[in-house]
Amino acid sequence: MTKGAFVTALDLYIIVECSGQKVKRIYLSQGSPDEPSHLAERIAAHLEKGAPCPSPDLDISRSTDFQKRVYSVVRGIGRGKTLTYGEVAFLAQCPKGARAVGSAMATNPFAILVPCHRVVARKGLGGFAWGLEVKERMLALERNDAAEMTK
Known part of the structure; x- marks a missing residue:
């Protein structure tokens, strides 16, 4: 169900x-x-x-230590902001691990709460499990929301 x-x-x-x-x-x-x-x-x-983001208890028991570090970094990316795969790798203490970050995002079981849509390629959006159009719409929603908050 x-x-x-x-x-x-x-x-x-x-x-x-x-x-x-x-x-x-x-x-x-x-x-x-x-x-x-x-x-x-x-x-x-x-x-x-832009309502407050809920923070339920996520079952990360099947995640590797690296994935846990990546998820922690990605959860810290603010609404309307992005980081590149390389920046996330650096912050997760694996400076040459941009591709590994991409793999962690591709298998992220907690869409939106671990906002993998906020992780982008150095030149472009990168990938997204639900397609780049959905990733673009999610980022646009958040950017518009962030812009409204600064007015």
Whole structure:
């Protein structure tokens, strides 16, 4: 049984999978969930309206130490901001690990809460599991929100 919420600006659903109190996975889907999720609704509000980002307990037990460091760095990237794969690698104490950061982002089980869409290539957007158009829309939403906050 899937739980989630619709993100109007992306025309996609956020799906949240939990085991007990821990979040196992968060992802975007074209298919609608079986039932609503309060956490997914809060994540959607964060993405679309700049509401506070929820911080549930993420199950990182299957993540490597490197992935944990990368996720920690990426969670610190502010709304409307980006870092390159190389910058994330440097901050994760692996200065030559840009490709490894790309792999960690490609397998990131916590979309939006570990905002892999904010990690870009040195020359361009790089990749994204849900396509570059979705990555562009997510970044535009956040940039517009950040611009509104500085007015």
